[in-house]
Amino acid sequence: xxxxxxxxPFDARHWIGHMEADYMYTLGVVGERFFKELKENGRxxxxxxxxxxxxxxxxxxxxxxxxxxxEEWIDVGKKGTIHTFTIxxxxxxxxxxxxxxxxxxxxxxxxxGGMIHKIGETDTVxxxxxxxxxxxxxxxRKASINDIAYFRPTK
Amino acid sequence: xxxxxxxxxVGAGLTLFRRRLKETGKxxxxxxxxxxxxxxxxxxxxxxxxxxxxxxxxxxGVHMKGEYLADGAGAYHKPYTRVFVGGGTGVFTPxxxxxxxxxxQFDTCLVVCEEKMSSCYPHPQYAFTxxxxxxxxxxxxxxxxxxxALEMQRYMHKHNIKKEHIALVSVKNKxxxxxxxxxxxxxxxxxxxxxxSEIMAWPVQRLDVSPTSDGGAALVLVSEDVAKEITDNPxxxxxxxxxIDSTHWTNRDLYYPDYVEYAARMxxxxxxxKNPPKEIDVAEPYDxxxxxxxxxxxxxxxxxxxxxxxxxxxxxxxxxxxxPINPSGGLLGVGNPIAAAGLMKVCEIFWQLRGExxxxxxxxxxxxxIAQAWGDLMQYGSVIVLxx
Numbered sequence: 001x002x003x004x005x006x007x008x009p010f011d012a013r014h015w016i017g018h019m020e021a022d023y024m025y026t027l028g029v030v031g032e033r034f035f036k037e038l039k040e041n042g043r044x045x046x047x048x049x050x051x052x053x054x055x056x057x058x059x060x061x062x063x064x065x066x067x068x069x070x071e072e073w074i075d076v077g078k079k080g081t082i083h084t085f086t087i088x089x090x091x092x093x094x095x096x097x098x099x100x101x102x103x104x105x106x107x108x109x110x111x112x113g114g115m116i117h118k119i120g121e122t123d124t125v126x127x128x129x130x131x132x133x134x135x136x137x138x139x140x141r142k143a144s145i146n147d148i149a150y151f152r153p154t155k
Numbered sequence: 156x157x158x159x160x161x162x163x164x165v166g167a168g169l170t171l172f173r174r175r176l177k178e179t180g181k182x183x184x185x186x187x188x189x190x191x192x193x194x195x196x197x198x199x200x201x202x203x204x205x206x207x208x209x210x211x212x213x214x215x216g217v218h219m220k221g222e223y224l225a226d227g228a229g230a231y232h233k234p235y236t237r238v239f240v241g242g243g244t245g246v247f248t249p250x251x252x253x254x255x256x257x258x259x260q261f262d263t264c265l266v267v268c269e270e271k272m273s274s275c276y277p278h279p280q281y282a283f284t285x286x287x288x289x290x291x292x293x294x295x296x297x298x299x300x301x302x303x304a305l306e307m308q309r310y311m312h313k314h315n316i317k318k319e320h321i322a323l324v325s326v327k328n329k330x331x332x333x334x335x336x337x338x339x340x341x342x343x344x345x346x347x348x349x350x351x352s353e354i355m356a357w358p359v360q361r362l363d364v365s366p367t368s369d370g371g372a373a374l375v376l377v378s379e380d381v382a383k384e385i386t387d388n389p390x391x392x393x394x395x396x397x398x399i400d401s402t403h404w405t406n407r408d409l410y411y412p413d414y415v416e417y418a419a420r421m422x423x424x425x426x427x428x429k430n431p432p433k434e435i436d437v438a439e440p441y442d443x444x445x446x447x448x449x450x451x452x453x454x455x456x457x458x459x460x461x462x463x464x465x466x467x468x469x470x471x472x473x474x475x476x477x478x479p480i481n482p483s484g485g486l487l488g489v490g491n492p493i494a495a496a497g498l499m500k501v502c503e504i505f506w507q508l509r510g511e512x513x514x515x516x517x518x519x520x521x522x523x524x525i526a527q528a529w530g531d532l533m534q535y536g537s538v539i540v541l542x543x
Contacts, residue, residue, distance in 0.1 A: 085305065089357070093278060103295075144294055
């Protein structure tokens with residue numbers, strides 16, 4: 001078995017290949033309604049399980065705990081709390097980011113679920129901080145999770 | 156007894172772990188499998204079934220990686236299965252091997268794990284970006300390091316744990332790996348080295364993290380009847396457990412791995428273990444990040460919630476401590492070719508229980524050991540209990 005340490009990957013005899021495949025993902029039955037509400041009405045919606053009293057945000061078609069089909073939609077508002085966060089300083093290729101970016105897991109008030117998103121309009125952050133979603137303008141919204149530009153501390 | 160037949164491990168094999176090895180994935184699988192067979196004193200013709208464990212296809216860069224690796228794993232003209240449960244694969248693969256024999260269907264099973272992450276160029280981190288929900292998470296630009304940073308932050312916050320206490324795990328494991336002939340990142344480092352290393356995504360720094368690696372590992376599993384014929388010192392698989400939590404990781408608290416506890420309880424019940432810290436002599440919990448060793452010690456019920464950093468600081472988890480944790484050097488020291496890294500942990504417990512761990516051998520007379528792996532989106536636990 002080879003024991004030499006290869007520091008330059010091109011030193012080993014090799015073949016460069018690609019795995020080319022592009023994808024088009026449907027938003028799904030529940031996703032379509034969630035993103036339509038976000039784009040057209042600027043609302044963040046969840047679905048509620050009547051058996052488990054759990055409000056799923058983002059919404060789900062079914063409750064993973066009891067397998068009930070979820071029909072009840074609830075506007076959970078735009079306010080939440082930072083459950084945990086990270087300050088990213090490097091890119092996935094290892095390069096340094098020009099400016100650190102804060103990402104947080106935000107739990108919505110009155111809901112079971114949460115969402116990972118950027119935190120903006122602040123350089124400081126802590127667990128327990130109250131934040132609110134800042135939506136892009138209606139013209140800019142494309143029915144994507146990035147229709148939420150970021151979350152910012154509530155004033 | 157659980158199952159129709161008791162199952163023993165009778166041989167183990169492990170390749171070097173390196174950032175980039177010349178061998179192809181098939182060749183790595185072959186090297187490990189051949190070593191395990193030689194150690195067991197068996198030939199390929201003695202093997203009735205083969206289970207292969209390997210992580211996302213995107214690493215090796217071959218869709219249908221299971222069939223691609225089959226010949227290297229010794230599967231020619233044999234019943235063959237590839238299993239994959241993310242980072243949990245390495246410990247799950249011998250569990251799948253266990254049920255091949257425990258079901259009564261086979262008397263021998265070759266268990267092989269392989270990962271060649273270096274094929275994904277320039278860095279396997281690119282493959283990790285596509286493990287997230289394509290609609291809710293990937294558009295934000297998700298990166299694997301972040302979710303660990305989020306979990307580490309939550310764990311530290313919940314129990315008021317300082318980074319210097321977590322860094323002790325990295326110091327211990329990289330130090331332990333100095334005695335491992337296969338190790339990729341063995342080193343004598345200090346807590347300050349960890350705290351001064353490059354910040355990747357706060358609180359995660361460079362030396363908190365295991366490397367990406369190429370490597371292979373293998374075990375030979377046999378039924379009790381065969382074990383009695385071919386060896387005087389079999390190591391028994393006395394407990395198996397596995398569990399998955401919600402894929403919606405944003406719905407969880409993250410400070411504690413419930414799913415690891417459920418997997419551990421399943422395995423302990425089968426093994427008749429009632430007091431894990433007293434009855435377990437050595438453990439290899441999954442440590443791709445330093446905080447994960449602590450997180451998993453708690454999930455495995457080896458200590459109370461939030462107590463693992465204290466035990467580490469007191470030296471309890473050193474090789475000569477009361478409860479040696481990751482005497483191999485773990486993923487932080489030996490390396491992290493995903494599936495092979497998990498199986499490396501089972502190999503280590505096998506060698507420790509047989510007294511064959513060389514310079515890594517823990518003192519005393521270890522009779523019961525556990526290995527655990529963890530994966531998917533911070534949601535999967537696989538646990539195995541071995542006894543001499």
